[in-house]
Amino acid sequence: MITFFVCLALLIVGFLVYGKLVEKVFHIDDRQTPAVAHPDGVDYVPMKTWRIFLVQLLNIAGLGPIYGAIAGACWGPVVYLWIVFGTILGGGVHDFLSGMMSERNDGKSISEIVGLYMGKVITFIMRVFSVVLLVMVGVNFAKGPADLLARLTPDALNGTFWLAVVLLYYLAATFLPIDKIVGKLYPIFGICLIIMAIGVGGATLITSGADMPELGAASLSAVHPAGTPKWAMMFVTVACGAVSGFHATQSPMMARCITSEKEGRTVFYGAMVAEGIIALIWAAAGVTFYTHGGSLLDGMAGLSGAISAQGQGGVVYDICTTLLGPVGGVLAMIGVIACPITSGDTAFRSARLTIADWFHIDQSDTKKRAMLAVPLLAVGAIIVVALPWEVLWRYFSWSNQTLAMIVLWTGGVFLYRFGFPPIACLMAALPATFMTAVSVTYFFQAPECLNLSTSIAYPVGIVVAVALLILFCVKTFGSKKSNDLRSAQSK
Structure with missing residues (x-):
């Protein structure tokens, strides 16, 4: 219980202190x-800060901080460390920069932002990569809630x-102006999500605290019941509750709605911290629920077996x-269902905007908007039926x-080119280095990727990450051309 409250306090202090530092930098x-x-009345729509915050939270808090945190709890309380420090040093910085870079570039999609600072080749790669990722997110966040709804309704x-119902709703939310469905329903669902998290967290503390x-030493050395290594599997399993690239596709939507740059820390960094708190609660509930007075290893094994x-x-x-009884359970399940649905619809909406930015298609035109929205949902429907979840x-x-x-x-390059000091650039470059090591290692070791041994995957991941950090420092801090560009743009 002490560990949980310390981690909770660190997340709050992280927002107040490190979030403020990021904003100042x-x-x-x-x-x-x-x-x-x-x-324009469709995507560029001014909204109040509290409403934008709740929309952003619902956009990013899909099944990830719940499902991912539960799966991450199979490694024991060590997952708390990744949730806390990943959120403060990585996820919060990532979300703030992706939102504010978009805001300073007329609300452009993240693929266009990356292209501006990383070159034409990466622009094309990011456009394709972003659309594919967003459709995959929309598909994932359609199947999950549909199955949960089926459990709560007659056979x-x-x-x-329910899958058909969810996809039809996604079509409406993707097509209609952002303030018609998203802006009105999301604050309500956001409040439900917060109440649900508080309910589960409070009940866990009261009944199983x-x-x-x-x-401790034992929990830090505890291994996953299935033998899955912590590095880098845990850091990919718990993504949305710590660091998530999906958030970068969502932040530009809110960058088109904020009315002052002062809202950035609350909307982008703040929503990430709120999601980290949700992930922390579910990680704690996951392993605690299956302990029942036994050892930590018993709880981890019980959770893994249940999953x-x-x-x-x-x-x-x-x-x-x-924990909450039938009525409370249904209310909590509504929150869990609302989370993925309200990320899935904005995933398809972001895909529409990404394609529109790519081909310069005016989205204030109803026919042109439909021309993108309908095929995207049709592709999503085919994928969700064809491939296992x-x-x-x-x-x-x-x-x-x-x-x-x-x-x-990209955030590191942006900060340097616009005159920010080297230490500020490293606020983005260092978590970028860490995430490079995570992504490369996972690609080499994961069963669905190359499935190589850790003796190969670990050193390759570290070497690639260090090499990119060195290249970043040389290309930015050590390049005369880059320094000249930086001086010109900072004036």
Whole structure:
């Protein structure tokens, strides 16, 4: 219990202290935001800060901080460290930079932002990569909630029925102006999500607080029941609760709605910290729920077995109904269902905007908007029927962290080119280096990728990460051309 509260306090202090430092380093000013400069009534729509915060939280907090945290709890309380420090030093910086870089470039999609600072080749790669990732996210976040809804309704309303309903809703949310569905419903769902997290966290502390594992030598050395190594598998499994590239595709949508740069820390960094708190609660609940007075290893084994038998959705259902009772369980499940749905629809919306930015298609035109929205949802429907959910989720996890790596490197280049000091650039470059090591190592060791031994994957991941950090320092700090460009752009 002590470990949980210390980690919770660190997340809050991280927002107040490190988030403020990131904001100060970025040098926010009073320039007109895109929403104020040219509102279009569709995507560029000024909204209040509290509403944008809740929309951003729902955009980024899909199944990831719940399912990922539960799966991450199979490594024991060591996962708390990744959630806390990943959120403060990596995820918060990533989300803030992706949102504010977009805001300072007229609300452009993240693929266009990366292209501006990383070159034409990476622009094309990012455009394709972003659209594929977003469709995969939308597909993943359609299947999961459909199955959960099927568990709460009569047998006649099965998973297929709810999948069709979810996809039809996605079409409406992708097509309509952002303030018609997203801006009105998301704050309500955001409040439900927060209440659900508080309910599960509070019930865990009250009913099983004594069983809540603490960080110590034994817990740090505890191994996954299935023998899955911590590095780099845990850092990819728990993505949305610590560092997630998907967030970079969502932040530009809110960058088109903020009315002042001063809102950036609350909307982007703050929503990431809120998601980290949600992930921390579910990670703690996951392993504690299955301990029942036994040892930490018993709890980890029980959680791992439950996931294998009924999936993360079944684990969520059991935890909610057991801790909160039937009524509370249903309320909690609504929160869990709302999370993925409200990330899935904005994933397809982001895909539409990415393609529109790519081909310069005016989205204030209803027909042109429909021309992109309908085919995207049709492709998503085909994919969700054709491929198993487990396969989709594994590939999404790796591509998610790879995108985070690219965005963090882009943030480092952005900061340097616009006159920020080297220490500020390293605030992005160092987590980018870490995420490079994670992504490369995972690609070499994961069963769905190259499936090589850790003796190969570990050194390759470290060498590539260090090499890119050296290259970054040479190309930015040591290049005369870069220094000249930096001097010109900082004036």
